Amino acid sequence: MKKLIAGGTVCAGALVVAAILVPAGIHGEPQSPDTENVIVVVIDGLRCYEAFHDSPASDYVRCMRDSLDPYATRYQNFWNNGVTQTLGGHLTLGTGTWQLMPNSLTYFGPDEDTVSTQPDKPTLFEYYNKAKGYGPSDNKAVYVGGKSWNDTLMCSVDPEYGRSDGGKVVIFPPHTEDWENVPGDTATYRVLINSVLGPHHPNLVLVNFKDVDKWGHKADTLDTTGTDDDYYRAIEVANSLVWELWKWIQGDATYAGKTTLIVTTDHGRHDDQHGGFWHHGGICHGCRHTFLIAAGPDTPSNTVVTRCAFQIDICPTVGELLGFWYPHARGSALSEMLDFDLSHQTGTNYGAGSGDVRVTSTDSISVSPQIASSSTGDTLHVVYVDKSAGKCEVKYKRSTNLGTSWGPDSTLSTGDELDSQLPSVCVLGDTVDVVWMGCNWHTDPTGAPLPDSVPRWYLYHCRSTNAGGSWGTRRAIQGSKYEQSPVRDKPSWSIWDPSVSRYGSSVVGISVCCTGSRRTRTR
Structure with a gap:
């Protein structure tokens, strides 16, 4: 039989050091x-x-x-x-x-x-x-x-x-x-x-x-x-x-x-x-x-x-x-x-200098950091991908004292996403906007998975109006496009590598790559 x-447990991945995020463990x-x-x-x-x-x-x-x-x-x-x-x-x-x-x-x-x-x-x-x-x-x-x-x-x-x-x-x-x-x-x-x-x-x-x-x-x-x-x-x-x-x-x-x-x-x-x-x-x-x-x-x-x-x-x-x-x-x-204990699940702090401040502490990986500061420069906002929960999630931290110390993290992606990658952040006053790519099952308008559903990448957006103190509901604003007949023309496209910026007090510009080209959407 x-x-x-x-x-099955999803094992934690190897640790990678990137920019200011330094993972823990050897x-x-x-x-x-x-x-x-x-x-x-x-x-x-x-x-x-x-x-x-x-x-x-x-x-x-x-x-x-x-x-x-x-x-x-x-x-x-x-x-x-x-x-x-x-x-x-x-x-x-x-x-x-x-x-x-x-x-x-x-x-x-x-x-x-x-x-x-x-x-x-x-x-x-x-x-x-x-x-x-x-x-x-x-x-x-x-x-x-x-x-x-x-x-x-x-x-x-x-x-x-x-x-x-x-x-x-x-x-x-x-x-x-x-x-x-x-x-x-x-x-x-x-x-x-x-x-x-x-x-x-x-x-x-x-x-x-x-x-x-x-x-x-x-x-x-x-x-x-x-x-x-x-x-x-x-x-x-x-x-x-x-x-x-x-x-x-x-x-x-x-x-x-x-x-x-x-x-x-x-x-x-x-x-x-x-x-x-x-x-x-x-x-x-x-x-x-x-x-x-x-x-x-x-x-x-x-x-x-x-x-x-x-x-x-x-x-x-x-x-x-x-x-x-x-x-x-x-x-x-x-x-x-694998019928043996895994060995390479944690990493080193390579790349960290003696005066650097640890932003994250995890036995998994913290990667893909993006940082933005307030207009006065005293408040720093960081978004990154963390795998402590066994899958990649987008998290946020802030420092209100020029990076000397950092507050607790907030998870912006939700538990039902299969994977979350490539966060981007921008700040205007007390408003902080974050976008990222999240992978989820394709669903109908009620949220139920469609027959023969597939994992599909979506562009997500989340906003804080009090300088990162709390966050609104994350929203999917664009999904990868299904192919249509005739498929030999390859008319489908996937979105990737988002970036976010602000134009004035009310307009958010979001730029993404779509199968080799870059498109911009404002909201």
């Missing part, structure tokens, strides 16, 4: 799980309905369903709450932060793309190599895939990490070859086994099987090179390759009994109510709802976890398995799949 876990000594190697397989663009959305799971994934699942822990309620495209999805699971990157490529050399697609936060490759003293040429942390990335997934632009700590990238075939003639996932699998795992035995590998996404797009009736059956066949091939990889791991002397395999997808595809599986990039259930399966020496077998978990949780989970610290990640390690 399969073990079902409905809840990060613990690494634990000693049995896992020495982690292989993450991303089946690009596998929609939940062709995978594990229903019970029993689809026949298209019968190898994973019937053969791997009995050894594994599966997260049934797993979500991509960021950009449901290949680049954004991979960078999100690789960094543990929501990375809203467009699908663009970056190469070294004269043909380098003018749009940098490197993430602003370190990747799991950088965390691992820096912790262990390795570099790309040591072949210890490797990306293998049929999609042509180079520095995009290899390393970030974070000045404390970067290319010298990045992973090795093995692209098959090279990006100079024509996309239409790229061999399929079976060829990528052979390169993975014969050119990477077999000769080098790296400790950390991320592999991309691209054909499900490729043939899903080609099934569009405007494209004469593919059919629906090609999409379904690609799923069956990727599914069988995952099982072949698991069997190969168990037969290899270096990997057997010491390797955790994680299987997931970077994004889904439009559900039938929003255009069908030909395309993706929206916020519908089909695009956002994904899955994760993990099997290995530290992972319970035959277990299904039904609580909400997210792509940003993958990087911290790999960090726990391989014993590296992940200070910039915003997700939480997937504790239900």
Whole structure:
């Protein structure tokens, strides 16, 4: 009988120091799980309905369903709450932060793309190599895939990490070859086994099987090179390759009994109510709802976890398995799949000077601070994201003596939000305005979740009229837009990165990014 876990404690994330907010605690000594190697397989663009959305799971994934699942822990309620495209999805699971990157490529050399697609936060490759003293040429942390990335997934632009700590990238075939003639996932699998795992035995590998996404797009009736059956066949091939990889791991002397395999997808595809599986990039259930399966020496077998978990949780989970610290990640390690005590749940006060004043005191993380002052400069107002309650919440503090001491915190976001990020604050007289991004289930006008609801990002606003002494009701003033037909035009958009300012005594200006552009709204 399969073990079902409905809840589960959401573990506190690693501590990050940012600006004036200094978290408490010292990060613990690494634990000693049995896992020495982690292989993450991303089946690009596998929609939940062709995978594990229903019970029993689809026949298209019968190898994973019937053969791997009995050894594994599966997260049934797993979500991509960021950009449901290949680049954004991979960078999100690789960094543990929501990375809203467009699908663009970056190469070294004269043909380098003018749009940098490197993430602003370190990747799991950088965390691992820096912790262990390795570099790309040591072949210890490797990306293998049929999609042509180079520095995009290899390393970030974070000045404390970067290319010298990045992973090795093995692209098959090279990006100079024509996309239409790229061999399929079976060829990528052979390169993975014969050119990477077999000769080098790296400790950390991320592999991309691209054909499900490729043939899903080609099934569009405007494209004469593919059919629906090609999409379904690609799923069956990727599914069988995952099982072949698991069997190969168990037969290899270096990997057997010491390797955790994680299987997931970077994004889904439009559900039938929003255009069908030909395309993706929206916020519908089909695009956002994904899955994760993990099997290995530290992972319970035959277990299904039904609580909400997210792509940003993958990087911290790999960090726990391989014993590296992940200070910039915003997700939480997937504790239900880890049969050992977590070690990297608190952080250090690095960056704090001897004369600095602690603003927060938490055994979790306090990040993304924004500060504003009164016109006289004596009252300081700070908003930030705090994870003490197990999920990210927006909090507020003030100092009335130039920052010498700080009052108690106020929680501006509410308990029903799944996630809260990116607060911004402005002050005019005694009026303090705060905006932030909050993730919540899409509901009808009565507040009840809609059928097949999805987590959706909303722009929230809250105001104090007595200099932060008390706060009014927080209001959702804009939500991400659902895709509409024809979905191949990708007419959906997500909002992100809000900022707030005041114009005179009564007008509030709020600026947000919408799928690469910035829009301003006043109220």
